[in-house]
Amino acid sequence: MPKIQTHGREKPENGICHNDSELPVKAKTIDEVHSLQKKRSAPTTPIKDGAQQGNAAFATISEEGRQKLQLQSIRKQFLRTRILEAPEPRLKNPPAAEEPKKNKKIIVEDEIDVKYKSFKKFDTVKEHSDHYFSIPEHLDGVPSCREIKVSAITLRKEMVILGTQYAGEMKKGLFGVMHYLMPKRNILSLHSSNNMGKDVDVALFFGLSGTGKTTLSTDHNRLLIGDDEHYWSENGISNIEGGCYAKCIGLTKEKEPDIWNAIKFGTGKCPIKLDMHFELEPFIFFCPNVCKFLVVLENIIFDEHTRAVDYSDNSITENTRASYPIEYIPNAKIPCVGPHPKNVILLACDAFGVLPPVSKLTLAQTMYHFISGYIALVHSPLHQAHRYACP
Ligand SMILES: Nc1ncnc2c1ncn2[C@@H]1O[C@H](COP(=O)(O)OP(=O)(O)O)[C@@H](O)[C@H]1O
Numbered sequence: 323m324p325k326i327q328t329h330g331r332e333k334p335e336n337g338i339c340h341n342d343s344e345l346p347v348k349a350k351t352i353d354e355v356h357s358l359q360k361k362r363s364a365p366t367t368p369i370k371d372g373a374q375q376g377n378a379a380f381a382t383i384s385e386e387g388r389q390k391l392q393l394q395s396i397r398k399q400f401l402r403t404r405i406l407e408a409p410e411p412r413l414k415n416p417p418a419a420e421e422p423k424k425n426k427k428i429i430v431e432d433e434i435d436v437k438y439k440s441f442k443k444f445d446t447v448k449e450h451s452d453h454y455f456s457i458p459e460h461l462d463g464v465p466s467c468r469e470i471k472v473s474a475i476t477l478r479k480e481m482v483i484l485g486t487q488y489a490g491e492m493k494k495g496l497f498g499v500m501h502y503l504m505p506k507r508n509i510l511s512l513h514s515s516n517n518m519g520k521d522v523d524v525a526l527f528f529g530l531s532g533t534g535k536t537t538l539s540t541d542h543n544r545l546l547i548g549d550d551e552h553y554w555s556e557n558g559i560s561n562i563e564g565g566c567y568a569k570c571i572g573l574t575k576e577k578e579p580d581i582w583n584a585i586k587f588g589t590g591k592c593p594i595k596l597d598m599h600f601e602l603e604p605f606i607f608f609c610p611n612v613c614k615f616l617v618v619l620e621n622i623i624f625d626e627h628t629r630a631v632d633y634s635d636n637s638i639t640e641n642t643r644a645s646y647p648i649e650y651i652p653n654a655k656i657p658c659v660g661p662h663p664k665n666v667i668l669l670a671c672d673a674f675g676v677l678p679p680v681s682k683l684t685l686a687q688t689m690y691h692f693i694s695g696y697i698a699l700v701h702s703p704l705h706q707a708h709r710y711a712c713p
């Protein structure tokens with residue numbers, strides 16, 4: 323996506339910090355947005371013939387060629403992201419004398435001009451507020467670790483997240499900004515995953531957290547457009563994000579091979595030789611060389627010596643996560659756009675068996691069920707007290 327421009331600290335006229343009447347994106351049409359996206363992403367599933375984009379995305383290419391393109395794409399992605407500070411990994415058996423180090427991750431994505439700053443204490447936030455933001459009055463108060471306070475200040479396009487370093491808060495924060503910006507351009511923002519079949523038939527999966535959007539859209543037989551945040555305009559659908567944010571509790575290679583391989587690829591020994599210097603030890607591991615944090619694992623437990631992750635361990639939280647660039651999924655549709663969806667699926671995750679396993683709904687029924695948003699929270703992270711796992 324093009325830059326979301328935030329304005330400087332200059333004194334606003336009439337008390338308005340940001341003149342929202344200006345278009346903050348360079349692109350005027352969806353096609354222009356898509357062409358900007360194309361520049362950012364190197365294709366992993368190359369297109370043989372541009373004129374037949376949809377079918378051609380399944381074009382055959384040698385494994386060697388595909389891997390070469392994938393590596394090029396990853397290298398680009400890697401060079402775009404600077405990690406300034408990273409939290410220490412949580413060890414399965416930390417040495418008794420040593421307190422595990424806590425805190426700090428700041429990722430600056432240069433190209434979209436998004437800055438995440440994290441502060442441990444509210445006082446620290448106050449100290450920094452002159453530089454980064456002013457604290458809205460209703461947030462005045464010291465939040466405890468368990469009190470998560472999030473505030474979107476849409477006029478200034480700045481967001482304050484207090485009391486948690488859960489990366490989901492950052493991505494959903496930006497999604498909130500999109501809910502504000504997109505309708506103003508007659509574009510609908512969707513909390514859905516999307517994939518596309520060989521006949522260019524796009525399926526859209528709606529569902530609250532934990533209902534299976536990521537798991538079910540990552541389908542070896544279909545192209546993945548995105549696992550969570552999209553917009554739908556008159557030209558079709560488009561992913562808002564550049565990667566996926568998969569739950570990894572109970573993850574196995576057999577059950578979810580593409581997600582497993584994406585994580586393995588990003589945390590395994592990487593063949594790319596990068597001449598880069600990293601100031602801090604990253605918190606992603608496995609790779610003894612350079613590519614140490616292409617995939618970010620959050621709240622997982624791993625063995626200090628073998629560095630094997632125990633995906634069954636929920637001692638920090640049920641909501642363990644892996645973030646990886648979408649091109650780590652071999653069937654990713656790059657750029658992550660598609661035509662109007664043919665099928666819309668409402669995922670209910672009905673652990674009680676109240677609903678039939680599959681129901682075909684009329685338009686009116688679909689509207690009713692979309693609004694009522696029925697899901698079973700049984701194995702969803704939403705019902706977990708420790709969903710956000712404090713730092
Ligand atoms: N039949 C199933 N369909 C989808 N997910 C399932 C199923 N059975 C278990 N799961 C698990 O439920 C979780 C679904 O989470 P996820 O796909 O990330 O949901 P969402 O993207 O909607 O938040 C995953 O941990 C997945 O392994």
Ligand SMILES: C=C(OP(=O)(O)O)C(=O)O
Pocket residue numbers: 490491494530531532535550567
């Ligand atoms: C990141 C989240 O969304 P999802 O579970 O849908 O990935 C979340 O709800 O914390």
